[in-house]
Amino acid sequence: MAEGFAKNGMEPIEFDDVRLALAGINLMLNNGFQESDMLFNKYRQYSPLMSAGASFVSTMHAVMTFEEEKISAAMQMLKSTENLCATDEGFLESIKSKLGSKPASKETAQLTVAERLERQIIIGDCQLYMAMLTFIKQELSAYVKGGWVLRKAWKIYNRAYREVTDLIAYCEWRTGQKDLPSADTLGRLLGAVSFGFGLFQLTISMIPPSLLKIVNMLGFRVERDIGLKCLKTASKSQDMKAPLATLSLLWYHLVATPFFALGSGGAEQGLCEAEKILRENEASYPTSALFLFFKGRLLRLRCQNEESLAVYNQALEACKDQREIQLLCVYEISWSQLLKLNFAEALSGFQRLKEESRWSQCYYAYLSAICYGAQGKIPEARDMFKQVPKFAQKKRNPLELYTVRKAQQFLKAGKKNQTREYVMLLALEVLYLWRALPTCDTDDLQKMLQECGKVTDQSLISMGFLIEGSIHSILGNRDEAMTCFEAALAKSSSPHQEQHVAPFACYELGVLYLEKAEDGYKDYDFENRLRIRVHAVLRHMKDVPVEQPEPEEDREVEDDD
Structure with missing residues (x-):
């Protein structure tokens, strides 16, 4: 009370x-x-x-x-x-109080152990949220300030987590002592600190390795598995952050893992875990727009795009009074339509996002231009591509750098080369780079293959082979995929080709060669010996820290009128 x-x-x-x-x-x-x-x-x-x-x-x-x-x-x-x-006492004063050289303040003396720990955890939460709000500004000074605030949060969580776990162990030993917190209170406190501690571990573990070295220098020691374990503990508690821990786990399994290809257990394991979480919480949140949002994500990742669209529309209706969540649903609905090559339906959503969202109008303008062009509406696409640089807000934002550069390339190609086929490949490129092609159904993938075969612009040849190879790989056509990736590599050295084609093609080829070495041959000399080597390489790759997208080189976004 x-x-x-x-x-x-x-x-x-x-x-x-x-x-x-x-x-x-x-x-x-x-x-x-x-x-x-x-x-x-x-x-x-x-x-x-x-x-x-x-x-x-x-x-x-x-x-x-x-x-x-x-x-x-x-x-x-x-x-x-x-x-x-x-409390009225700082760190040094609290030490003096414990040593008896200074009496504790009246207010502090009235606090129980549980109340003091609860306040300590809340202060850590406040520091974490303030760091998040500071990072939103996306400025160098904000990153420095936010990093310092994060460090304070980390120290608070570390100390609180240690104190709570020590207190639980102490209470298990002193079962008859009356002035100790109850088991329910201890369980809630463990859930409270596990949320912040786990979310911190999970989030920091996903930053690029180059930045992770700096993070370690600042005193952070993070492990993804510990983060997941803590969030699971928090989600099962009676603390008010238990539902938030559940949402954090859903975000990890359905957003972060598929996009970054995280984890060594495979994507399907994460989807199964997410499905279990959604099933366990369905009775408590039957019409929750956020839980419906994640259910839609699960269905889309399992290539059930029609069912996914239905659930997203259900979520959209459920949050009609909450504009921000509505925009999240509108984005997913538009993206799902893009996966099905329904460009007219996707366009209406991206246009709304461009007008109403305060996040990257530049990106939504680019997607709108693609939807116009893929329908054959080249004049409208051209006008929208011209707007893309004008919407760029952050001059060193990697997403805006990409969209502005691609828009300017299209505008400089000349009207003769500004065709539906050109824009169609830009649409497929976005789907490839966003790791969305595996969630498309077979019929739509076959349509995309046909579009890749229509590429005539020499500057897009290598990109066309890369996307074609990826589609063949998804469809299980390994030999055709390898041929396409090798062609993409060969063509990528030609003038005016996209720089990212070669490294992506190398990655795709590497994956296929590993699969081929493991499954493509049998009944040869020393087969078991080679299989052991292949498995050793795979284990080594899983143990190596997963590289997330590195910060882009500082470049200026040009405003091309």
Whole structure:
């Protein structure tokens, strides 16, 4: 039970803040953002836990909207929550109190061990959320400041996690002592700290190896498996962040893993884990737009595109009062239409995102231009490609660098070469680079193969072979795929070819040669000896840290009128 605080100038009241906080998060996840906001704000001055809930909802709004006002408001609320949780004594004073050289403050002395740990964890959460909001600015100074705040969060989580686990071990040993926290309280505290600790581990483990060295120098020691284990622990707890830990696991299995090809257990293992999580939570969140969103992702990754579209539309209807989640659903619906080569339907969604989303209008303008051109509407595509550089906001953003460069290449190709076939290959290139081709059904892949065969522009030849090889590989045509990848490599050295074709073709060939060495031959001398070597190489590759996309070289986005 929580009580109000005299220093707030408010009458003390009693209420079950643990139950209310969890109810507030569940309200938010069941599409009741306004109701959740009202509940948390009603009690936020009385309880650090309710204040933390209000701050999280505010942070969610800021992250989804990218609006400066909401980011500032969330920052202020997080600082307010920190102040509510902070005791009068700092680190040195707390040491003196423990040694007996300085008495603890009256307020600190009144706190139980569980309350002190809860406040410590909330402060760590606030630091983590403030770092996230700082990184949104995508500026060098913001990265430096955000990194420093992250370091503070890491130290708090590390200390709190150690203290909670030590306390659990101590309580198991001193079972008869009455003044110790209950098993339920300890389980909730472990869930609370495991969420931040696990999310931190998981997120940092996915940064590029070159940056990971710097992270290790700053004192971070991260492991993805520990992060996943902690999030699973948090998701099973009674803490208010349990549902958030569940969503974090779904994000890892259905967004991060498929895109970055993470993990050594294969994509299907992650999909099975996500399906299990969704099934376990279906009764608690039957109409939750966020859970429906992830269900749609699962169906799409399993190539059930029609079913996926139906679920995304269901999610869109469920969040009609929440604009930011609506835009997430609109993006997925448009992307699903793009996978089915339904360019007219995809265009309407990307146009809406270009107008309403505050995230990368440049990217949505590029996708809109592709949808126009793939329908044969070249004048409209040309006009939209001209807008792409004008929407670029961050001059060193890799995504915007790519889209601006591709748009400018199309405009410089001349009207004679600005054909539907040209733009169609640009569409397939996006699907390839975004690792979306494996989620297309066989009929659509066959249509894409036909489009690759229509390429006549010499600057696109190597890209055409790369995409054609990838489609053959997905369809199980290994020999045809290898022929295409070898052709892509051969053509990539010609003038005006895309620089990324050669490394991608090498990667694709390497994967196929490994498969061929393992499965393509049998009944030859020393077969087992070679198989052992192949498996050793595969194990070594799995043990090597997965390289995520490295930061792009600092280049300026040119504004081409």
